[in-house]
Amino acid sequence: MTDLLQTDVAEETAFALGGEAALVEAVAREILDVAGGRVDSPEFVAAARDAWENLPGPLRQAIRRFRRHSGPRGRLLLRGLPVGDVARDTPLVADSVQRDASVAAAVLLMAACGLGDPAVFRREKSGALVHDVVPVPGREEFQGNAGSALLSFHTENAFHEYRPDYVMLLCLRADHEGVAGTRTACVREVLDLLSPASREALARPEFVTEAPPSFGPGAGDAPGHPVLGGSWEDPDLRVDFSATRAATTGGADALAELGTLFEQVSATSQLLPGDLVIVDNHVTVHGRTAFTPRYDGRDRWLQRTFALTSLRRSRGWRPDDGYVLVE
DSSP states (O other): OOSEEEEEETEEEEEEEOTTTHHHHHOOOOEEEEEEEEETSSSHHHHHHHHHTTTTTHHHHHHHHHHHTTTTTTTEESSSSSOOOOOOOOOOOOTOOOBBBOOOHHHHHHHHHHHHOEEETSGGGGGSEEEEOOOOOTTOOOSSTOOOOEEEEEOOTTTSOOOOOOEEEEEOOOTTTTTEEEEEEGGGGGGGSOOHHHHHHHTTSSEEOOGGGGGGGOOOEEEEEEEEESSSSSSEEEEEOTTTESSSSHHHHHHHHHHHHHHOOOEEEEEOOOOOOEEEEEEEEEOOOOOOOSSOOOOOOEEEEEESSSSGGGGGSSSGGGGGEEE
């Protein structure tokens, strides 16, 4: 009855969208002219929310099931989604975003509405809802979306109280050699492997996380938080291995042990055009392997947005009940 098939990719949850990709593209194209094609407008987001209901049932079911429980790896890989005609060159400038309507942007926002609501931060990428994730000349070693060196494991915006519930990365173009891999590791996979001392240390509020460089100066840090919080049986994870520091020797040792275990259980996928990876930002860290950009207009190009399952919690940070969090 359906072309949405479950497959096994690096022992993760993956779905391949076959013939129904044409229906997804048709639904996306129906909203491209809403609000003059302004992706960031409330009207466009509202249209994406309504259009979500018209997507193929198996696709919506896969995303809804993932929202209810993200499984042992905390990530969902959807393959074969439409991204439209991507004849444009890969952007080369820092902080590039997608403000004009496109099939890829519509697909991202429809998926975000299926998970909850799209939400972003004013300090990052100028508050645009859809971000370009591309290598930028001169930023090769940058620990962020503009780099091409190894990107360390991190909870997205770990420093922030209202960090995303889900991170979505849609591939428009792979890197030339096909070696850039999106990496993930889930805390559910390592809980039983952590030593008792490390497990206890990671649950204490003795860690500080700096804001990522993409937020610019003055964004503030997250003081005194645990790396593992909430439920003891299924804890929330809050860590950035390039920005989280421990206040004690025991905490530093525990953080190092956690990082080692993440390397042991990590899964890597080389994303192809039309691949969308959704990361449960509560339990799974993500990163990227290194690759070599050529800056010839054909480099790796992902687009990204975030989703919050409850906008109400951040209401005081969002003027006019919009989708951009401000200070």
